[in-house]
Amino acid sequence: MKRLTPPLTDEVLEGLRAGDKVLITGRIYTARDAAHKRFIEALERGEPLPIDLRGQIIYYVGPTPARPGMIIGSAGPTTSLRMDKYMEPLLKAGLKATIGKGYRSWRVVELLKKYKAVYLVATGGVGALISKRIKSAKVVAYEDLGPEAVRELWVEDFPAIVANDIYGGDIFRDGVERWRRIDLKFEITRPG
Amino acid sequence: MRTIDVREVEETVKKLAMEANYYVDPSVKEAFIKALKSEESELGREILNQMLENADLAAREKLPTCQDTGVAIVYVEVGQDVRLVGGNLYDAINRGVAKGYTEGYLRKSLVMDPLFNRKNTGDNTPAMIHVDIVPGDVFRLTFMAKGTGAENMSRLAMLTPADGVEGVKRFVLKTVAEAGPNACPPVVVGIGIGGTFDMVGWLAKKALLRPMGSRHPDPNYARLEMELLDELNKLGLGPQGLGGLSTALDVRIETAPCHIGALPVAVNLDCHAHRVRRVEL
Structure with a gap:
């Protein structure tokens, strides 16, 4: 189990491999479809982003409303693939990690x-x-x-698994290769 | 002639929306436990255990099991001897959804326009409502909170009669394999076969609305359901698609007659949250 605290440095990321379990403690940001669209529109207009992404982690989540007295409602990851179209400008802005569920397109893996x-x-x-x-x-x-607003979260021992590392490793490809027990007569494709 | 006040429908929908999101159905929990017994991947077992722990915590704290509390699917089977009073049925259902999602601290996940004005409607309405007129004086209501992760990976194909059983199996396997981790496996697979382009999607959704483990009345289709379940669990996706033997919890098929030149197939995927509730008023 490895521990991560943003801002993340290249040295820390160099030590991570697909399949590693990590615990995150510190400040992370939430954003999903609609917020990403606004991020990109801001960058296209030459405006600064509302948050400084250098070394930061974005968690793809739209939580349920908190009950009175609670910090947050239910808050699990959403499908990351939908954010793939917005990835490159955010990586350029210094984003170092994203948390979600599901695979990324091969383009994002690259x-x-x-x-x-x-x-x-x-x-x-x-x-x-x-x-x-x-x-x-x-x-x-x-x-x-609303649920898609950008939130700043403080997390402690937030559990996650490295799905794609900086070397091109991919946990989903490896997992299926290891556990498949059927011959398929067709190609399985993943978005470009 | 039996009389039903639609305000009773409203209250029922409100209650079902909350219950479906807080309480994992016992039949779904049983499916998790069954998967846990046959899962050989250590990580897969860890994730299945998280799902069971999550179910207990959600029920204890009345927290939604998943933050995607879904679009509300409401299926009404109303007897032709029933007279509905107290207002419009569709409005009553939508008021029930709005109340359930607002008072129950559920997420509002609907936008008013799909393309040009994706503004949140603020109360999770409108529900996707289907009504069937049936004999007698029954009033059956089925509620499903449908998350979009699995909905987005659902597929429809207009196969040809020559594709046959093998063509259908191949399309189902390919759909689940390509959905991979994105549909939040272990999934529940609803399959529609037959009808027309518009009907087959609804058949697939109706298959999801059926109880866990219920088999098609025709033994040929019942066998196909079991064969597909077995083959899907050999795909290797496992819990969350990270590798393992628990890829699907159940496969259910709904069928309809179709044109001599057609073989429509729809695969509607549901995530492991699988939130369906049925009541009779």
């Missing part, structure tokens, strides 16, 4: 190598369990987006 960044997965569909690792939450941008 981008992660190019920009020295990692993709982490958290377990999908266990949002109640994961919410207990979140110790504070506040909206820091795009409040009008």
Whole structure:
């Protein structure tokens, strides 16, 4: 088990391999579809992003509303593939890790190598369990987006697994290769 | 003629929306436990255990099991001898959804327009409502909270009669294999076969609405359900697609007659959260 605390340095990322389990403690940011769209629109207009992404981690999540007195509602990862179209400008802005669920397109696997960044997965569909690792939450941008607003979270021992490392490693490819017990008469494709 | 007040429907929908999201159905929990027994991947077992732990925690704290509390699918089977009073049925269902999602601290995940104005409607309405008129004076209501991770990986194909059983199996296996981790496996697979382009998607969704482990009444299709379940669990995806033997929890097929030149097939995937509730008023 490796421990990660942002901001992440290249040295730390060099030590991570697909399949490694990690625990994250520190400040991370949330963003999903609509917030990403606004990030890219801001960059295209030459405006600064509402958060400084250098060395940071973005968690793809749209939590449920917190009950009174609670920090946050259910807060598990959403499918990362939908954010692939927005990846390169954010990596250019210094983003070093993303947390979500599911595979990335092969293009993003290549981008992660190019920009020295990692993709982490958290377990999908266990949002109640994961919410207990979140110790504070506040909206820091795009409040009008509701569940899709950008939040700053403080997490402690947030569990994740390295799915794609900076060397091109891919946990999903490896997992299926190891466990498949059927001959398929067709190609399995993953988006470019 | 039996009379039902739609305000009773509203209250029922509200209650089901909350319950479906807080409480993992016992039949789904049983499927997790069964998967845990046959799963050989250590990481796979760890994830299945997280799912069981999550179910307990969610029920204890009335927290949604998953943050994607879904689009509300509401299927009404209403007897032709039932008279609905107290307002419009569709409005009542939508009020029930709005109340359930707002008062239950569930996420509002619907936008009012798919393309030009993706503004959140604020109360998770509208529900996707299907109504069937059936004999007698029954009023059956099925509620499903459908997450989009698995919905996005669902597929529809207009096969030809020559593709036959092998063509259908191949399409199902390919759909699940390519969905990979994104549909949040272990998945529940709803398959529609027959009908027309518009009907086959609904057949696949209807298959998801059936109870866990229920088999098609025709033994040929019941056998196909079991064969597909077995083959899907050999794909190697495992829990969360990280590798393992538990890829699918159940496979259910719904069928309809079709044109002499057609063989429509739809595969509607559901994630392991699988939130379905049925009641009769």
